[in-house]
Amino acid sequence: MPRASTRPTSRDVAQAAGVSQAAVSLVLGDKWRGRVSEATAQRVREAARTLGYRPNLAARNLRLGRTRTVLLVVPALTTEFFAGVYTGAARVASRHGFGVVLYPSPEGIGPARDPFASAQAALDGVIASSMAADALSAIRGDQLPLVMLDSDPEGTTGAATVNLDIADGVRQVTDHLLGLGHRDVLHLAADVASWTFEVRARELASRLAAVAGTSLRTARSPISIRGAEAAAQAALAPPGGRPTAVVCDDDQLAAGTYKAARRLGLRIPEDLSVTGLDDLALATAIDPELTTVRLDAELFGERGMEALLAVLDGRTPEAGDIPVHLTVRGSTAHAPR
Known part of the structure; x- marks a missing residue:
C-alpha cells in the first residue's frame, strides 16, 4: 500500500x-x-x-505569546473608503500570518463598547482612524501597540502615524479653482472634531489668504448627503453675494451640494463649481462627474499594517505621507462673470 x-x-x-x-x-x-x-x-x-x-501558527503563537490578530478601528462604514483601508491592511496582514478584525464604531464617530472580554489578551495591536479615536478608550487600545491613521504626528498617543498628504490635496484643489478665476469660495466642512478635517480647513484658508481679493466662508455639515443638502442650501441662498465655488471635505458633501444647487436653480459648473475629496464611486455616478482628490484607501491600509508590523518587530516604520492626486472632471469651470 x-x-x-x-x-x-x-x-x-x-x-x-x-x-x-x-x-x-x-x-x-x-x-x-x-x-x-x-x-x-x-x-x-x-x-x-x-x-x-x-x-504551525498555534504552536508558534503560544511560544511567542502572540495572537497574530490586529484590530482595525474605523468610523461606521458609510462609504467604501474604509472598506478599501481594510482590504489593504488585510492583504499585508495575510502575507505575514496575521488576521485583521474590522471594528466599525457603532455610533459612527465616538465612544464604543469593548467587543472583546479583554482586548489586551485578544490582540497584538491596533490600527485606528483618528475619526474613531474615542473608541480606543473603550477597548483600552491605547495600551496596545497602536498605529494611528490620519492623525497629528506631533500629538498622537500611538507608536506611529500614517497619513495621507491631505494638505497637498487641498492645495491642489485651491490652486485649480484660483486658476479658473474663482475668488469667492464656500467651504462645506465636515462637522467632525478630527485632525484630518482641521488640516483641510487650515490649508484652504491659508492658501486663499495668500491671494488678494479672495473671500472664504464656512458652513458645517454632518457627513451625509441629506445633511449636506440642507447646509449647502442655507449657505447658497440669498441674501448676500453667492460664492462661485464650493470646496467640500468629502464626496458625500459634494453630492448634497449638487442637490441643493438644483433646488436653487443653479447649474454646475456654469453657475457654481464644486469639488470633493476621496474619489469614491459616487464621484463618477453624479452628473456632471465630480472634480475631487483621489485618496488611495487600499495603499493607506497597507501602509498602516506595515507600520504596525514594524512596531511589533522593533523596527522604524516607513516615513513620509502618502501622495494624493486631484482628478479634474466636469464639476469645475471658469468662474462666472
Missing part, C-alpha cells in the same frame, strides 16, 4: 533550500532582515511554496 503523505516540516524546507532550520524560522517569521541575505530569504520562501509548507 502507498504510504500516507506526511505534512512537510521546517526541516524539509531547510534541506530543500540548503539552509539551517534557524534560517527557515527567521524568514517565515519575517525576522530575517539583517540576519540572512535577501537571496537566502527568497530561496526559503520558494522552497516552502514548492513543498506546500504551512507553519
